[in-house]
Amino acid sequence: MGTSSTPREADVEALRLALAASERRAATLAELTALMSEGRDALALAQRAVELTARATKAAGAFVYLWDKDDERLVLRVATDGWQRRHLDTIRLRLGEGVTGWSALMRQPVLVPKDPSQDPRFKAFPELRESTFKSMVAVPIVAPGEEVLGVFSLYAPTEDAFSANDVSLATEVGSLLASGLVQAETLTKLQVQSTAARFLHDLPDQAWSSLTDCLRVMAQHCAADLEADLCSLEVTTDRTHGQGSVHVLAAADAFGAVHGDIVRDGEQDKATLAQQVAPLNLSRLRIPLGVAAPIGAVTVFRPRRFSPEDEVLLEAIGAQIAAGALSLIGAEALRPARDRLLSAADAEATENLLLGLGWKRRATTPVVLRSTAAAGTGPVEVDRFRSTLVEALAEPGRRVELLGDAGHFLVLAETPDAQARSVLVERLAELGRRPGVRIAVGVGSVAGALREVHRSLRQATLASQWAVMAGSEAGVVRFEDVVHLRMLPSAALDMSDSLRSVLGMLGAVVTYDLENGTDLAQTLEAFFANSGSVARASEALFIHRNTLRQRIQRIEELIGQSPEAFDDWISAGLAARLVRMSRAELAAGGPARGSARCPNGVATIGKACCGSAAACVMIPKRG
Structure with missing residues (x-):
């Protein structure tokens, strides 16, 4: 007779399996957390995550798709050993495309227990030989703030291979990966800053023997830091005639071994270099050396696309290259x-x-x-x-x-x-x-x-x-x-303080003219221009003397002082002219002239704001 387990034995077995799953889960998460504390780069962390999770869930394969912001695609960047690993960086999905893309779009984990190729969301990539997989799990990698960084997925050759515990583990791994990727991005930025800061410091002493030698060594270091196959450096050595330059090339060892004809002549012109490199279909990144007055350019080439981080790094290195070149050429020789x-x-x-x-x-x-x-x-x-x-x-x-x-x-x-x-x-x-x-x-x-x-x-x-x-x-x-x-600027500065105080006082005249349609500013200028003579001023204005006296009295009421009482007639006359010009400028604004006034109400500034309203010298100080 066959034997069968009792309910108690079944419960014990279920508990044993659950405990084993919990232990695997704890061990996996603990190791991933430890890896994050080591400051692993993004791909190294993701690679270890897929290996650990595949082992813990007994998956046949585990993949990580990372979001490419420039291409707006999910790109297969990490995979466990197997056929699929040959196609890293070539498999790309839009958001919502395939089961993986759907998980990223909806920000939800997906469990497909039976034959994923029959799922209506499935997108086939024959080169991945996905027909061998009969079940899968996909979980989104989402950073704080709901930004999708990628998708973590598991595959198995049998149906119903993944339990709820496996889905939960994959989800937690996805969360850890999100934190790790954000941390790795921050670390990468710090490494970029460190690399750029040490660029000149790391050059050997013998590199400074000549400009050409120095540029060649800097090009080699630049190619290495950017993981580039080829680096081209052009530096102008004579800005007076617009002639005279040094052009050097540096290549990675593997590239030079295959394309020695390109790097053999390190001083070939740009046109020749462009013709030789064009058939290779390399990505190209070029920046000027120096911002305000560029002294040349640095260009790097490689098969992979350059990222925004690469551009930031090259800009930082370019500033160091420019400084190094200038130290040998002399900044004066390169000034326009x-x-x-x-x-x-x-x-x-x-x-x-x-x-x-x-x-x-x-x-x-x-x-x-x-x-x-x-x-x-x-x-x-x-x-x-x-x-x-x-x-x-x-x-x-x-x-x-x-x-x-x-x-x-x-x-x-x-x-x-x-x-x-x-x-x-x-x-x-x-x-x-x-x-x-x-x-x-x-x-x-x-x-x-x-x-x-x-x-x-x-x-x-x-x-x-x-x-x-x-x-x-x-x-x-x-x-x-x-x-x-x-000599006028110096003279104007010398009388600035007295002029400012008079202008502040006479500003009320402009305001009154604008609001009442009068010409007190013109009257004031004529009065000062004629040294306070009522007779000559009235003749200049073609008005009766009594009319002039009435206007002078009104001005006195507005400014709190008789125009005849000014001690410095030169400053007073100049201030009166500025006031009259200000009144004409403001009046040109027409019916809407009120909106043209200074926000602080200083009419003598004129139609356009001086740009220093918060620190206006015409406003009386308080306190």
């Missing part, structure tokens, strides 16, 4: 010729720079020009402005040198006489009247010799500053137009 001329210390330095440019003209007019996009236009017009400027200033038989970019130019124009300079000024003025671009131009005097160009450059710079200050109302300013004003 425009900046070097405008900041030259003396006439001799200016002369040497001009000779370096090949400029030997005796009669030279320097022009400093700044261009900005007009309202309602974009940067494209400014980008095209250089060619427009060259075309406008071209003169047959005479040389014109244009230095600079990004809207800041220095023009050296050959002008044999005053008439030629006048023609140059008129052409610049016509250029300023064209739509799309606004310009502020300063024109120096004609320099009869190279050493005199130094003084003319200073003049052009001063005139351009006045042009920028005056805005579109000036456009082109010649030095002789403002030479008598060269």
Whole structure:
């Protein structure tokens, strides 16, 4: 007779199995937690997770699909040993596609106990030979905040292979993986920062013997840090003539062994390199060396796509490469010729720079020009402005040198006489009247010799500053137009405190004019301009003396002091003129002029806010 177990024995066996499952579960979770504390990278952690969970659940296979933000796909990145492991990085699913994609989309675990290929959500990949699997579990890997990081899945060759305990274990592993992936991402960012920070420090001492040797070693390190097959480094060594550069290549050993023809000549031009690399279908990542004034570029190539983290790392390394190159070349040699001329210390330095440019003209007019996009236009017009400027200033038989970019130019124009300079000024003025671009131009005097160009450059710079200050109302300013004003900024600063106090007092006049349609600001200016003479002021305003006296009395009521009582007539007269100009500017706003006022109610600032409302010097201090 056959034997059968008693109910008690069945219960004991069930408890034994449950205890064994709990022990496997605890051991698996404990080991994964320990791995996370070691700071494993994302793929290493996921690989160990699938191995441990497959062993604990007796699954034939376990896979991890990770979410690719750029491609917006779930990508098979990790698998246990077997046929499917050959297809890592090639199997991709959209959210909702296949059982795996459905789990990610719905953020729910999925148990398919019988023949997953018959599930209506199933998507076949013949290369994975999924017909050998008869049951599966898929659980989403979801970070805090409900961001889907991927899917963890288990497969078995028999039906009903996974119990509720297995699904629960897979779910907990998915949660641990989510925390581990977030931690790994943070760790990766820290490693990127550390790698970039130590880039120059890790270069061997012998690398600094020459620029070419240093660039070659830096290219090798850059290729290694980016896990790239090839790194190309280009550095300009002479910004004065726009010529002179060093181009080096560095390749991984495996790539160099197969494609030695590409890396054999380390100084080949970019066009040749592009032709040789194109058939290999490599991903390419390129960044400039230096942000404000790039001195070259670094380009890396590899079969795998570059991630945003790779781009951040290359930008950080690029900054280190630029610093290293500059330390060998010298930062001064790489400064744009425009900046070097405008900041030259003396006439001799200016002369040497001009000779370096090949400029030997005796009669030279320097022009400093700044261009900005007009309202309602974009940067494209400014980008095209250089060619427009060259075309406008071209003169047959005479040389014109244009230095600079990004809207800041220095023009050296050959002008044999005053008439030629006048023609140059008129052409610049016509250029300023064209739509799309606004310009502020300063024109120096004609320099009869190279050493005199130094003084003319200073003049052009001063005139351009006045042009920028005056805005579109000036456009082109010649030095002789403002030479008598060269001390005005200092004088204005000297009288700033007294002027501020008077302006604060007279602001009430502007407010009254705007609200009542009167012209007290004009009356006040005329009164001060005529040194407080009622007779001369009334004649200038074409009003009766009594009318003027009535207005003066009204002004006294508004400001709390008689205009006749001001001690500093110069400051008072200048303040009155500013008040009158402010009143005209505000009145131009029409019926809505109230909205044009300063948010602090300081009428003398004018129609546009000064941009410093929170720290307005016109507001009386409290406390």
